[in-house]
């Protein structure tokens with residue numbers, strides 16, 4: 001099969017034969033001419049498509065403000081002509097500023113597993129950029145198999161503001177919606193499966209591991225959820241949690257929602273599997289920047305950077321940020337989401 005971008009450009013400048021692929025190729029923009037752009041993913045429900053179209057009519061960049069933007073630009077230090085891989089391109093906030101400088105669209109790649117984000121990126125960027133609508137672990141495997149390398153890689157983990165703000169996506173305890181939380185809506189597992197089918201013990205385990213709830217509270221909430229099944233919406237779930245909570249500074253449902261979201265999207269598994277592949281994708285002196293939003297993600301990055309840079313001259317990466325870069329107060333005023341953001345940067349030896 002010949003693999004091309006949707007605009008008939010191959011990934012690395014010449015046509016590729018994917019004879020050795022271990023996984024079925026699901027890249028959104030891959031097609032055989034004979035299939036006429038049919039793809040392997042199931043289409044999301046029509047109401048969601050319509051709703052997202054309404055949102056796209058607004059200026060999406062205002063809906064998602066990229067975090068630590070000036071810090072990312074300062075540490076990745078893009079230069080004209082350089083190549084860029086964005087593993088979580090979202091609405092292209094970081095990508096557009098970097099590509100404004102490099103102007104190298106043809107040899108750069110944007111990845112996002114969310115179809116709405118990928119569709120938006122297609123409209124936003126020139127047609128010669130490759131957009132991969134896939135989880136970043138699969139994308140990185142494919143790019144490595146192609147022997148692709150880049151001067152800069154950025155990963156800005158977690159969810160985008162449009163994902164959180166569209167109640168229909170089911171990510172938020174602030175908006176009512178179905179129990180969904182899938183970033184990739186062609187995926188089978190959703191929040192509904194976890195909330196309504198997992199055992200009390202499995203739920204408590206998820207709340208402790210991915211939400212860092214205390215074990216006693218995790219068990220209490222798991223019991224309460226199982227008692228109230230079937231639970232149909234994010235509001236129902238939120239009310240059940242509030243009913244078992246005392247006042248706290250953070251919303252009582254925040255940890256449980258974070259935990260379910262991480263489990264639905266296998267967020268930590270994706271990061272763990274992907275990090276060790278990144279040096280192979282970097283050119284010499286290439287820079288990789290990683291933004292995390294909670295301690296579970298940051299610990300994975302910190303430990304990986306420490307491990308991979310511990311062989312002196314032989315190390316694949318050199319750590320640039322001994323301590324993570326965090327947002328200045330000015331940024332927090334306009335973008336409270338940046339409050340928990342941490343940027344770690346390394347370069348390829």
Ligand SMILES: C[S@@+](CC[C@H](N)C(=O)[O-])C[C@H]1O[C@@H](n2cnc3c(N)ncnc32)[C@H](O)[C@@H]1O
Nearest residue numbers: 066088090091092093094112113114135136156
């Ligand atoms: C914080 S947003 C990125 C925003 C982006 N940097 C910008 O400036 O617009 C995170 C994005 O990463 C995507 N994402 C999260 N985990 C992913 C994964 N494992 N594979 C691919 N995309 C992922 C989400 O769908 C979301 O759009």
